[in-house]
Amino acid sequence: MKFILGKNKPWIFIGVISVIPLLIWLFMLPVNNRFSNSFETMTSLGQISALLGFSLMAVNIILTARFHFLDRIFYGLNHVYVKHHLIGSVALILLLFHPLILAVRYLAISTQAAALFLLPNLNSWPQTLGTISLLIMMVLLFFTFYLAWQYHIWKFFHRFLTLAFLIGFFHVAFITSDVSANLFLRSYLLSLGALALIAYGYRLLVEFGQYGKFGYVVSKIRKINSDVLEFSLEPVGQPIKYLPGQFTFLSVEQENFSREEHPFSFVSVPADREIKFTIKALGEHTRLLANLKLGSFIFAEGPYGSFGQPEHSGLPAKKEIWIAGGIGITPFVSLAHDMEKSGRRADLYLSFRSPEEDIYVDDLKDLALKNPGLKVFVHYSRNEGYLTADKVERLSGPLSGLPIHICGPIPLMQSLRKQFIIKGVNNNNIHSEEFDFK
Amino acid sequence: MKNYITISLFIFWAVVVAILTAGLVFYNNNNTPLPITANSGTNSTTTNTIASTPVGSNTISGSKANKTSAPRVTSPANINTAQTPVITPAPAPTNNSVVLSAAEVAKHNTASDCWMILSGKVYNFTSFIPSHPGGSSMVPYCGRDGTSSFVSGPPHRHSSFADSLLPNYYIGDLNQAVSANQTPLLSPPNTSPALPANLQNGDNEGNDD
Numbered sequence: 001m002k003f004i005l006g007k008n009k010p011w012i013f014i015g016v017i018s019v020i021p022l023l024i025w026l027f028m029l030p031v032n033n034r035f036s037n038s039f040e041t042m043t044s045l046g047q048i049s050a051l052l053g054f055s056l057m058a059v060n061i062i063l064t065a066r067f068h069f070l071d072r073i074f075y076g077l078n079h080v081y082v083k084h085h086l087i088g089s090v091a092l093i094l095l096l097f098h099p100l101i102l103a104v105r106y107l108a109i110s111t112q113a114a115a116l117f118l119l120p121n122l123n124s125w126p127q128t129l130g131t132i133s134l135l136i137m138m139v140l141l142f143f144t145f146y147l148a149w150q151y152h153i154w155k156f157f158h159r160f161l162t163l164a165f166l167i168g169f170f171h172v173a174f175i176t177s178d179v180s181a182n183l184f185l186r187s188y189l190l191s192l193g194a195l196a197l198i199a200y201g202y203r204l205l206v207e208f209g210q211y212g213k214f215g216y217v218v219s220k221i222r223k224i225n226s227d228v229l230e231f232s233l234e235p236v237g238q239p240i241k242y243l244p245g246q247f248t249f250l251s252v253e254q255e256n257f258s259r260e261e262h263p264f265s266f267v268s269v270p271a272d273r274e275i276k277f278t279i280k281a282l283g284e285h286t287r288l289l290a291n292l293k294l295g296s297f298i299f300a301e302g303p304y305g306s307f308g309q310p311e312h313s314g315l316p317a318k319k320e321i322w323i324a325g326g327i328g329i330t331p332f333v334s335l336a337h338d339m340e341k342s343g344r345r346a347d348l349y350l351s352f353r354s355p356e357e358d359i360y361v362d363d364l365k366d367l368a369l370k371n372p373g374l375k376v377f378v379h380y381s382r383n384e385g386y387l388t389a390d391k392v393e394r395l396s397g398p399l400s401g402l403p404i405h406i407c408g409p410i411p412l413m414q415s416l417r418k419q420f421i422i423k424g425v426n427n428n429n430i431h432s433e434e435f436d437f438k
Numbered sequence: 439m440k441n442y443i444t445i446s447l448f449i450f451w452a453v454v455v456a457i458l459t460a461g462l463v464f465y466n467n468n469n470t471p472l473p474i475t476a477n478s479g480t481n482s483t484t485t486n487t488i489a490s491t492p493v494g495s496n497t498i499s500g501s502k503a504n505k506t507s508a509p510r511v512t513s514p515a516n517i518n519t520a521q522t523p524v525i526t527p528a529p530a531p532t533n534n535s536v537v538l539s540a541a542e543v544a545k546h547n548t549a550s551d552c553w554m555i556l557s558g559k560v561y562n563f564t565s566f567i568p569s570h571p572g573g574s575s576m577v578p579y580c581g582r583d584g585t586s587s588f589v590s591g592p593p594h595r596h597s598s599f600a601d602s603l604l605p606n607y608y609i610g611d612l613n614q615a616v617s618a619n620q621t622p623l624l625s626p627p628n629t630s631p632a633l634p635a636n637l638q639n640g641d642n643e644g645n646d647d
Contacts, residue, residue, distance in 0.1 A: 115461020
C-alpha cells in the first residue's frame, strides 16, 4: 500500500498544489449561487478553467527547474519531463477555454457583447495582458509542436513560454475577479506564480551561470565501434557523487561546440575517481560529440534518476530482470560492476540488432564469470526477431514478483512492458527509463 | 496529447471567428447611446441633438459636447445636484403610450422589475440583474437615477464594455413617450430567475471576470 501511494506521489504533489485555489474559490460563495443560471454557470466554468490552468502552468514551470527533491518524488527526472509534457498540454487547453467560455456567456445578451468581450480592451489593460499572454502561447505552441526544429532552435522558442506566463501572471494579479476579491486566493495564486518565476530564474542561473555544476576534463577517449565512443572524464575540483544507474547532464565548453546539455548515464562506478560515459551517434548532438578532444572542459549537472535503484522496487531484494536495448546498456554496465558491493542478483538481457553493433558484451560476460549472482543473455534481433517476454520467462523462470528494469529504445520498452503485463506481471514492478526531454 | 491540443485550438479559433463575425454582422449603429459620463446631458432635447458614438469606442466623448450645458461634477457632495435632471413638463400620455418620466421610472424599483435612469436615458435592467458582475449591488438603484454610480462608483467606474451592453436594455429617453406595445421592454420579463435571498440586499459584490 505504501509503495502504491509512493508511486502516485507525483500526482498527489501536482494535484494538491493545483486544486487548492479551486477549493478556496468554491468556498467563497454557496455552490448553488455559482450555478444558479446559465450566465453564472458559464462564468464559474470560465473561472475554474483559469484557476486550474494557471496553477498547472505554474507547477509545470517549477518542474523544469530540475530540483533534486522533484527527482526523488517523481522517481527520476525523466518521469518529471514526461509529466511536464502532459501537464503543459492540459494547462494550455484549460487556458484556451477560459476566455472562450466567458465570451460565450454574453451570447445570451447579444452577439455584439460577446464579440466585444473577445476584442482587446485598451481601457482594461489587465484583460489585454491576458489576451497577449494567450496569443504568445499559441504562437509558441505552433513553433514548438507543429514545426520540426533542431533541438537548440526548439528550445529557444520553448523558453519564451515563461514570458507568456509572466504576462499572464500580471493579468491574474490585476484583473477584477474573484481572485482580487479574496485575499487568501490572491495570495496563494500570486505566490505560486512567483515561485514558478523564481524557479525559472534559478534554472537560467544553472544553465548559463553554471551554478552548482561540476567541472571535468576529457582524459581518455576509446572507440568501441564505428558509432560508439567511451569518454573518461577527470574531475577539476569536487567530483560528482552518484549511484549506479543514475545519469547526468553534460555540456561541453569547447570552441565551435554547442553548449547544449544532454543526459548521459554513468558507465563507471561511484568508487572510481574518473567518470565514464558511452555515447552512440544517434542525433545531431551525439554525432558532434565524436569531435570531442582530450582536455576539453565539460560541465556535469546532477546526478539525477532512480533507475535501477532497488528500494524503488518496493520489494525485498531478490533476483531482478535487467533488459538493455542497444545503447540502453549503459546504466546496466555501472549497475553490474557495482553488484559485488551491492550484493544484488540479476539476469541481464542484452539486445542488439547484430554482433557488429554489440558493446560491453565481453566485459559483462567476464563479470558474470566472477559473480555467480549475474547471468548474461545476449540476443540479436536481426537473426532471432525482437526480444520477447516469452523468451525472458523461458530463460529466467516465473516472473511474478520479480522487479524488471528496462532501458533502451522507447518502442522496445513499451512493447516489453505490455507483454509482461499480459503475463501477469504487476505494472508497478516494471521500471523503465525514457530519455525524451523534448 | 498533440491531438487534443490541435482539436482545442481548432474549437477555440472556430468559436472566436464565429462570434466576431456574428458580432460584426449584427452590429447596429442605430441604437447606440452616448458613452455614459458624469457631464452627459440630462435634458432629453439636448441629448437628442448630440451625434451618437459608435459602440465599442474606447473614448468617452459625450462630455465635450455637453460642457456648456451641464455643471462639471467636482465632488461627491454635489453629484446629485449636478445630476438632477431639469424637469420640463412631460408630454401628456396618449392612449397606448407611456411617458418615461422620473415618476414612472420610480414605480419599477425592485429586482424583479428594475428600471433605471442613466444620463437621461431609461433602461429596463430586469433581465440583466442575474448577469451583473457586481451581483445585486445595482438593485438599490432600481427606479432611480444611477448615473453617478455607473460613472464613478461606488463600487467602481464601469468600463466601456459595460457601456456597450446598454443598447440591449434601452427603453427610451427620459420624459419620452414610448409606445406601450413595446411590451418586451416595458414589462418585467418572466424568465429571470429570482436572486437568492442572501444576495437581494446588495450585500455581496460580484466580479467582472
